[in-house]
Amino acid sequence: MSAAVPTLLVMRHGPAADQSVTGLDDDRILTAAGRARVERMAEALVKNGAIPAVVVTSPLARAAETATILLRVLRKHGHQPSLEIGKELAPGRFTVASAPGLLARHPGLVCVVGHEPCLSAFVERACSTSLPRGMDKAMIVALANALPRASLAWVLDPMDHGG
DSSP: OOOOOOSEEEEEOOOBOSSOSSSOGGGOOBOHHHHHHHHHHHHHHHHHTOOOSEEEEOSSHHHHHHHHHHHHHHHHTTOOOEEEEOGGGSTTTOOTTTHHHHHHTOOSOEEEEEOTTHHHHHHHHHHTOOOTTOOOTTOEEEEESSTTSOEEEEEEOGGGTTO
């Protein structure tokens, strides 16, 4: 990994309930432990100094809740990122080919919040490298340089921040 300045942050949603009240997968929300993990990872991101100008999230409940917690922590520290729901971050839709359109809409550092396995596949294709465990829940990966030839700048792993 390099010490390069990130140009894109990729975050997987936090740990979610196995089922939703409605019975629909799209409606699954984070568990209490999942909310705590996302909050720890958001604090780690602030401490790391990579503050996104915008957070773009999948429309699914668990990703949107992750993004909301991330925004709350960032705002607590005086940052004012905006939030956008991105249909292109729904499961299976985020790709190296679709990302430039999303990124072109937003100047500055963007954090996308989405799902596996497409986030790991995105990182692998964008950086020509793979993550040893894939994207663990609430993991944040920073990419540097322009797509499609990005490089892996750094990884904030939940296992290094209280699990």
